[in-house]
Amino acid sequence: LSALWYDYDWTQVKKTISALKDSGIKNIDLIGQDPCWTDDLPKLLYKYFKNDTMHQIPRRMKFGVDGKCLKLDPLMKEFSAQQQVNYISPTDIMCNDEGCITRLGDTIESLTGWDSGHFTSVGSVYLVSQFSQFNYLTGW
Numbered sequence: 001l002s003a004l005w006y007d008y009d010w011t012q013v014k015k016t017i018s019a020l021k022d023s024g025i026k027n028i029d030l031i032g033q034d035p036c037w038t039d040d041l042p043k044l045l046y047k048y049f050k051n052d053t054m055h056q057i058p059r060r061m062k063f064g065v066d067g068k069c070l071k072l073d074p075l076m077k078e079f080s081a082q083q084q085v086n087y088i089s090p091t092d093i094m095c096n097d098e099g100c101i102t103r104l105g106d107t108i109e110s111l112t113g114w115d116s117g118h119f120t121s122v123g124s125v126y127l128v129s130q131f132s133q134f135n136y137l138t139g140w
Contacts, residue, residue, distance in 0.1 A: 002031035004117045005076065006068050017083050028085040029135065032076040034127075035091050035100045036069040036116040045102060045111075060099035066116060070095070086135055093130045101126075 003010070013030070020028055037044055044064035049057050073091040080087035094101050094112070103110045104122055112123030119127060 005033040005072055006036075010072070010076070011079065014083060017085055029088055029131075030076065030080045030083070030085050031088045032090055033069050033072040034117065034119065035094050036066045037064045037113065038066050038116065039064060040115045041102060041111060041113040042108075057103065058099070059101065059103055060096070061102050062099040065095070065100050088131050088135050090127055093127055093134045 003013075017028060017030075041064075044061070045057050048061060048063050049055055070091055073089055077087050077089065101112050101123075103112060104126055109120075110122055111120050112126065113119050
């Protein structure tokens with residue numbers, strides 16, 4: 001289960017989880033909020049580049065990360081445990097103390113996102129490839 005959670009009353013996913021369990025589905029993965037940006041990622045990277053004295057385009061960046069998205073992750077982890085479902089954290093996959101991943105290579109095609117809520121194909125493939133390492137199995 002995945003969504004742009006901060007746009008919704010995300011706790012209502014509890015009803016969907018109950019319906020899935022009632023229909024016999026036992027292994028449910030709840031995918032948390034993706035890290036999101038305050039503007040389109042290419043625009044933010046350009047602003048960063050323009051203001052950086054070395055004119056670098058960072059692979060990770062804190063500039064422009066939307067904090068409201070990051071704040072949901074611990075709440076959703078706790079919620080998942082309460083609902084007895086597995087939790088996958090895109091925030092843990094894409095972000096660390098240095099910031100969130102902006103690109104995976106040196107071309108425009110390697111950018112991880114286009115806007116505040118959508119990954120590029122490259123970003124999506126990378127994110128999903130990491131799911132097994134960042135799946136907080138609850139053992140339910």
